[in-house]
Amino acid sequence: MNTNAKHTYTLSELASALGAGLIGDGERRVSGLATLTDAGPDDIAFLANRAYLKYLGTTRAAAVLLHPSYAEHCSMHVLTLENPYLGYAHLSHFFDLSPVGSVPGIDATAVVDESVSIGERVSIGPGAVIGANVTLGDDVIIGPGCSVGPDCEIGARSLLHANVTLYYGVVIGKRAIIHSGAVIGGDGFGFAHDGSQWHKIAQIGGVVIGDDVEVGSCTSIDRGALGDTVIGNDVKIDSQVQIAHNVHIGDHSALAGCVGIAGSTHVGRQCLLGGGVGLAGHLEICDGVQVTGMSLVTNSIEVPGVYSSGTGSMPNKLWRKNAVRYKQLDDMAKRLTRLEKLGRGDKNDAQGE
Structure with missing residues (x-):
């Protein structure tokens, strides 16, 4: 929970600002923004990745911002948006307390x-x-x-x-x-x-x-x-x-x-x-x-x-073997060309390769 929050908002206020649907009590106030796993009872959380759907049943959040198709899985107050991650981006500014020294002068x-x-x-x-x-x-x-x-x-x-x-x-x-x-x-x-x-x-x-x-x-x-x-x-x-x-x-x-x-x-x-x-x-x-x-x-x-280019990480022993094979690719390609010519019966060209 964001205990340093200076402002609280009703869910109706946030839904209106985001253009989101609202399921639940619009007068419920929230004072922080957090993940599903870290949210407290006065926070609003968000779900933008299906991989985190499993945490909906255990989150302590007061409300969750999510896609309408996930609303049935949520037992608390809900804000619905077609693009919940974009909604989260807009929502984050309501709870941003970072000072920027903007006093004119x-x-x-x-x-x-x-x-x-x-x-x-x-x-x-x-x-x-x-x-x-x-x-x-x-x-x-x-x-x-x-x-x-x-x-x-x-x-x-x-x-x-x-x-x-x-x-x-x-x-x-x-x-x-x-x-x-x-x-x-x-x-x-x-x-x-x-x-x-x-x-x-x-x-x-x-x-x-x-x-x-x-x-x-x-x-x-x-x-x-x-x-x-x-x-x-x-x-x-x-x-x-x-x-x-x-x-x-x-x-x-x-x-x-x-x-x-x-x-x-x-x-x-x-x-x-x-x-x-x-x-x-x-x-x-x-x-x-x-x-x-x-x-x-x-x-x-x-x-x-x-x-993309390059290779992903792998055990060092396997990588060292592959590194040796990389150096052999040109020779392997030439050998494959010779074999293809032999398969076509072009023995003279293959011998002269």
Whole structure:
């Protein structure tokens, strides 16, 4: 049970806000949100995965949000939705108590250049540094210790948590959330070699981030070498992701933790990249592609669908045997070709293979 909850809601209030059906007492109040197994008598729980149906009979929750087809299995108050997981996402905000330091004003320890354009109700936290010619839209929140370089633009209602760094000329759209430690607009990895040493290539592009984007903690998005690195609208990026120079990511895509995307690769709309996925440089990934975790993509993908590479875990002894066999695959393929030719009676070609 969430004993720290500051607000309680009636089930009728929650059902109305979610557009959900209600079975039971609409005046019953709840003060927390929890899983079926952890819920207490004043919590609302949710069921979005059939695997957890077995816990409906033992949950202590006051009410459960679930699909209408499961309502008959539930003896307590019920909220019904066709997509209960989406309902849970909306419901979570009713019980979110995280402070975001949104009191408007500029902390006395912040350093704000006199040329900065500041919208209405902007909050700039302790120790933040805002460079020249920056534009901050209405209701923007800049957390403690953030560094916003010259000529950046941050759209209305965007939030930078503590210690976010924006290099110069970064453009961020409306309602973005950037988590602590993220670095946006740093130099891309560009060097030329003369045979004996490396020579740095100036990265003179920028970074443009659309509306409703979320960037996880300690993620790096490099500026473009010539053109911009572009993150589309409603893109969700997890923590510790590396996005190299001139990468483009289409609207509504999502990248899980530790994804790495090399330079100049374009990822389409509605793409999903699992944890640890690596994309080589200069690739084109079409719309509607899902790449499962820890996969390495070295060629462009032109057909929507689910793609995987690598092998799943197995006992080490079996893995070592298979690793040896991987090295033998080319030889085995040649032997199979010879056998196929012999089977067709093409003995001369088979002998000359």
